[in-house]
Amino acid sequence: MSTDARPERAAVRLSARTVVNYAIGSLGTGGYSTLPGLVLTYFLTDNLGVAALAAGIIVTTAKVWDVVIDPLIGAASDRQLARTGSRRGFMVIGAVTLPVFFALTFAVPPSWGPVASAICVLLAFLGTATAFSLFQVPYVALPAELTRSYDERTRLLGWRVVVLTAAILLFGAGGPMLRRATGDPVTGYLLMGIVAGVAIGVGMLIASRTADAAAQAITTEIEPAPGLRTQYLSGFRALRRSLPFRALLGTFLLQALATGTMLAGAQYVATWVLHDEAAVEVLFVALVGPALIATPAWTVIANRIGKERSFLAASILFLIASATITFAVWAPGAWIYASVAVAGIAYAGLQSLPMAMLPDVISHDERTTGPGQAGTFTGIWTAGETIGFALGATAVALMLAATGYVSSVAGASTVQPDAAVAGIVLSFSILPAVLMALSLIPLARYSLRRHDIDELASRSFEE
Template sequence: MYAIGSLGTGGYATLPGLVLTYFLTDNLGVAALAAGLIVTAAKIWDVLIDPLIGAASDRQLARTGSRRGFMVTGALALPLFFALTFAVPPSWGPVTGAVSVLLAFLATATAFSLFQVPYVALPAELTGNYDERTRLLGWRVVVLTAAILLFGAGGPALRNAGSDPVLGYLLMGIASGLAIGIGMLIAARTADIAARRNAHTSGAPIVSSTWRDQYMSGFRALGRSQPFRALLGTFVLQALATGTMLAGAQYVATWVLRSEDAVTLVFVALVGPALLTTPAWTALARRTGKERAFAIASGLFTAAAATLVIAVWTPGAWIYASVAVAGIAYAGLQSLPMAMLPDVISHDERTSGPGQAGTFTGIWTAGETVGFALGATAVSLTLATTGYISTVAGATVEQPAAAITGIVLSFSILPAALMAASLLTLRRYRLRREDIDAVASLDA
């Protein structure tokens, strides 16, 4: 039941990252730089509200014994705002269209954060066992990768189902928003399971009532937990790397592989191997430790992304093979850090007390948002710098060679360099299995 929430996580993370910038530049005629700024502005809003939601979720847990209220609110609100994001017609003009998309996407982001921040906090409260957390998050990633495949392939397919791209985007927004909301609503029930397991947190003192106190609680968590700083830094760099590839995928399909529909095959190549290999990463983590398995996955992704630069000179179907290798690594990049985060939280509880998981996950979700937002920004800046030509739906243009090169670089060398940098921050993560087992034995 917990894992089904990743149907919402995968859908929300995949479709906007995959098609929103493209929707703005190639359907509404918004300039590439402006499109990137719109996506970034919405993500900055996420960064501002996520720590507040995390601290508020901790207060809700202390007051009611459950984090479910925020999760249900987000699940019910998201479908409407998600559909509105893609409901803007080109006839409104680039300026009005851009403003409308921005407002709808801000509301969508708020609804998603209301669900996601408490959702990420739950594993630390559902089980205290080192390996059980890996299995729990492993199943979540199986659903997540399946959702990425469903939305990454199915979303563009819905968009292209008819001859009218305006109705196609609207259909995609409505259907995808409903699917995301249903998954989130089902997963919200696991908050009550966590509440029963941690009944002692209900009735705890309610603190951090002001905005300033809520932000400061997050900074205090960063300051006192060295493992959290190392893991968060690694995760943000990797979110930036994968966000860059995600935002560039549609452009690679259209202008490198010369088929707008090829984005579906790119996603199948990425997510198919990830779906199949998640259990293998779980087994490797059990044998070697999560941090070592995480480093192996990061190195493999770095190598696979770097090979894609060859597409500057010889584009072709071989790109799918490199993407598939990245997909094998991607399964580990998704499951392992999420399984390490509950370890960090439980380790901190040893000195700071329970009931603060939302504070950690608020900062974590904000960091992830920063990474994905800057990924889209990096792609839009690359497009603007290399002379990418924006257009409206139905119009035909030919991109300059420099723009094609920029698209390939943003899909290969840039994410590879960011992923390599994340290996340096990962080296500073010092929690090991014996540290978590020691905490669990004290709780027993």
């Protein structure tokens, strides 16, 4: 087996074209992660008249489906890499099919009734989730195959998060604007679903070209993949054998849950705390504007003090910022935007740093298991991320149900009890703060440092 590819990957700087094409994939990631998390529960409760608890179950069911299929897709992606030399096939299928299912998710009219509407939304969103997983699992596997450099991975993932934060702004603020563009909630949601779905699909399709660059970077022979069942289970074996992977995944899952609760609660905060449905767009500008500036800064900080220390600092900053919003229970007002802006600075680090650490974990494991198993790791990773965001929406739905939130259909006027409004604030503040505090426990067990990764690259060069 040839070994000259690894030092080559360690030394060569990634081309600007590769970095740009890979980063554009976050247009899809940001759109899919942001818009359904922001408006889907609200679409069900305040447009289709679905009870809050039932809405939470619908969102969670689709995400649990992701958790089941993501490791399977990861295993199948590794097999595709071994068979064809590229992961691109699944990525293209996901990019082409997602726009259709995404539009169908928001095409359901209130006239069908809560039960029929809920079933149709569930089926369409299951299709959307499947299409997204076909793209996302191999997409996350690519950085470990594009370069072995500690700093190049930080650079690659840093630019990806710049696009991700811009996409969050685009979809988080632009989606609600599209929803209001027609003056009718029914056609407005449909317009939003079509335009956003196409934009997501285009971003995913462009990023799929990066799979070819990754395939060219891997000049070592990839061993034939084992049976699908064996490889599916290998993802869970990787979780057992790799302490850095368990620590990083545990941290990221809890943080996805924390940010997922804020995302799912934002529209409710805008409507019932700030008393302006359009305020959700200002909330997103407050969150993402600072993040666009902060992402390159987190990359610089990580290069100076290490990714793990920078990740810890971002986590603590987000914890403090979200906790301060609790005071909105007694004194709601525009000051909330300032706390959200500070959380946005931290959020940039929470996105870029763990994604830059994951390829390091994969490379560390390659020393004993060999190359070609990145999809095994990213299948488990994507499942963990998915369930974190899903349970975030579920936590908000449970809080709404417990505090007596009143659902309604489009056009109907409703008054919420004080307990429900307080529940909305708590799901946007103290709940994510507590989850962020819990995430610091597994983060403390993450053991990889820069010298560990540099040593791996050095050993590969010597071989």
